[in-house]
Amino acid sequence: MMSKIIIIGLGPGNPGHITHEAHSYLVSGRPLFFRTLIHPSARYYAVKGKRAGSFDFLYEQGSGFEQVYQKITGRLVKAARRHGTICYAVPGHPSVGEATVERLRRICPPLRIKLRVVEGMSFLEPLLSALKIDLLDGVTVYDALALDRLKEPSSNHLIIAQVYNRQLASRTKLRLMELYPEDYPVVVVRASGMKKEQVWKTTIYELDRKAAFNHYTTLYLPPSQHCSIGDLKEIMSKLRSENGCPWDKKQTHHSLRQYLIEEAYETVAAIDDGDDIALQEELGDVLLQVVFHSQIAREENRFNFDQVVESIAEKLNRRHPHVFGTDKADNAAQVKVLWEQIKSDERNSQEPSTVISIDHALPALLKAYKMQKRAADAGFDWPCIQGPLEKAREELAELEEAFESNNKKAIEEELGDYLFTIVNIARFLEVNPELALGKTISKFVDRFGYVMQKAEQSGRPVSSFSLEKLDQWWEEAKKNRKMRKYSRNLRQKSE
Numbered sequence: 001m002m003s004k005i006i007i008i009g010l011g012p013g014n015p016g017h018i019t020h021e022a023h024s025y026l027v028s029g030r031p032l033f034f035r036t037l038i039h040p041s042a043r044y045y046a047v048k049g050k051r052a053g054s055f056d057f058l059y060e061q062g063s064g065f066e067q068v069y070q071k072i073t074g075r076l077v078k079a080a081r082r083h084g085t086i087c088y089a090v091p092g093h094p095s096v097g098e099a100t101v102e103r104l105r106r107i108c109p110p111l112r113i114k115l116r117v118v119e120g121m122s123f124l125e126p127l128l129s130a131l132k133i134d135l136l137d138g139v140t141v142y143d144a145l146a147l148d149r150l151k152e153p154s155s156n157h158l159i160i161a162q163v164y165n166r167q168l169a170s171r172t173k174l175r176l177m178e179l180y181p182e183d184y185p186v187v188v189v190r191a192s193g194m195k196k197e198q199v200w201k202t203t204i205y206e207l208d209r210k211a212a213f214n215h216y217t218t219l220y221l222p223p224s225q226h227c228s229i230g231d232l233k234e235i236m237s238k239l240r241s242e243n244g245c246p247w248d249k250k251q252t253h254h255s256l257r258q259y260l261i262e263e264a265y266e267t268v269a270a271i272d273d274g275d276d277i278a279l280q281e282e283l284g285d286v287l288l289q290v291v292f293h294s295q296i297a298r299e300e301n302r303f304n305f306d307q308v309v310e311s312i313a314e315k316l317n318r319r320h321p322h323v324f325g326t327d328k329a330d331n332a333a334q335v336k337v338l339w340e341q342i343k344s345d346e347r348n349s350q351e352p353s354t355v356i357s358i359d360h361a362l363p364a365l366l367k368a369y370k371m372q373k374r375a376a377d378a379g380f381d382w383p384c385i386q387g388p389l390e391k392a393r394e395e396l397a398e399l400e401e402a403f404e405s406n407n408k409k410a411i412e413e414e415l416g417d418y419l420f421t422i423v424n425i426a427r428f429l430e431v432n433p434e435l436a437l438g439k440t441i442s443k444f445v446d447r448f449g450y451v452m453q454k455a456e457q458s459g460r461p462v463s464s465f466s467l468e469k470l471d472q473w474w475e476e477a478k479k480n481r482k483m484r485k486y487s488r489n490l491r492q493k494s495e
Helices: 020-026 040-048 056-060 065-083 099-107 124-131 144-149 166-177 229-239 246-250 253-273 276-299 305-318 332-349 364-377 386-405 408-428 433-458 467-494
Strands: 003-009 032-034 052-054 085-090 113-118 139-143 157-161 185-190 198-203 217-221
Touching: 003 020, 003 065, 003 099, 020 085, 020 113, 032 040, 032 065, 040 052, 056 065, 065 085, 065 099, 065 113, 085 099, 099 113, 124 139, 124 157, 124 185, 124 217, 139 144, 144 157, 144 166, 166 217, 229 246, 229 276, 253 276, 253 433, 276 305, 332 364, 364 408, 364 433, 386 408, 408 433, 433 467
Parallel strands: 003 085, 003 113, 032 052, 032 085, 139 157
Antiparallel strands: 157 217, 185 198, 185 217
16 A cells, blocks of 8 residues: 655734644644644644644754755655555645645655645745735745845835744845845744734835834845846837837847947046046946847847856856866866866867867958967967067067068068067967057047147147157146046045
């Protein structure tokens, strides 16, 4: 005869919420086990049951929850084999927040132990009544112990269950403050559906100030009105729709390429300027480009934004085994070795190619930088920086020779060779030449603008001033820029 475990839902706490079927099993006289007696209905029926017991003593032994659940299910399996059929009663509904029930569902079928679930009212029904909200309006439920799975403010009604003590309330508060403003409203509901039901309003910051948490305490946060990535995707979808924006509707991957490059450069400029307000705005513009391209691809049934996220998340996991796997890397140098090995393995798993693939739309400096890096990865590289330094001297001499011969074609070729070698030196120095030149251009624009301003204030054209005077203003511009940067750093530190 196959053994059997009848799992019974005890409802949220009030014995009056017990179903007729659950009641019949609870008083049937079969061996009855309660996961815990810290529950009014459990205590009520434990008194009536002559062959009843609980597993509270396992919690009191100080083991972790996983060990406790393992011991509970192990004892239930042994009891079922000994008695044939047993009853196991749990708070609420057996399928809501019951780890032991999940474990029984995994281990019992292979052991030829049959399971029968007797539903009970969950904690949600009386809670929804206390909060006066409709489940169909959108409700998200999290266990307080698993709140790390909440990644952004919820656009649904948010319920956080089993905030069973003040310490857990403090942990919950800290996690919520990472996602919500500290003055965001919270409703605390204790013992919903029972005679001693309590409901009070507070804020996230004040959450743990009141020592009134127990196994019947649940938190509620109203839907967040902040925009999420889902809202941005919806906006872009609307802009591209039939009734959307004419300009947005006509864009293609190709037409948007220039804007992606521009936004990336403007982001770099904001970083170089140390301007957080501008950086926030420019990062938003870059994100918009990602969403824009993903929307176009989705309309063409090629890929969508979620697949873009999944792809980069999978790559980050794969390339960081020292964080998400078992490999070890204690410093940046070890990480770099590990990273190069992973990339080498990825290349070897693909079809070999004799062509270095580079996006020809890249600016020339950045294209040269990436091409040289690809060649170096393939083993074609100088052993040390002395190689490219000597090569630069050689190319400079050839450029001078071409200039002296007044050969325009040769001058262009030798100048290209010289620039290409300078890029190689930058790579050895671990400097991105595109960014380095961009910073120099910004400095030039700033300083030359100052020179032009001084000349304009004098009422004379720039060409009328001596080179010594222009150089004097140039040096003043350099000093002013340094002072502005120094003042900005002081201001940011004080903030």
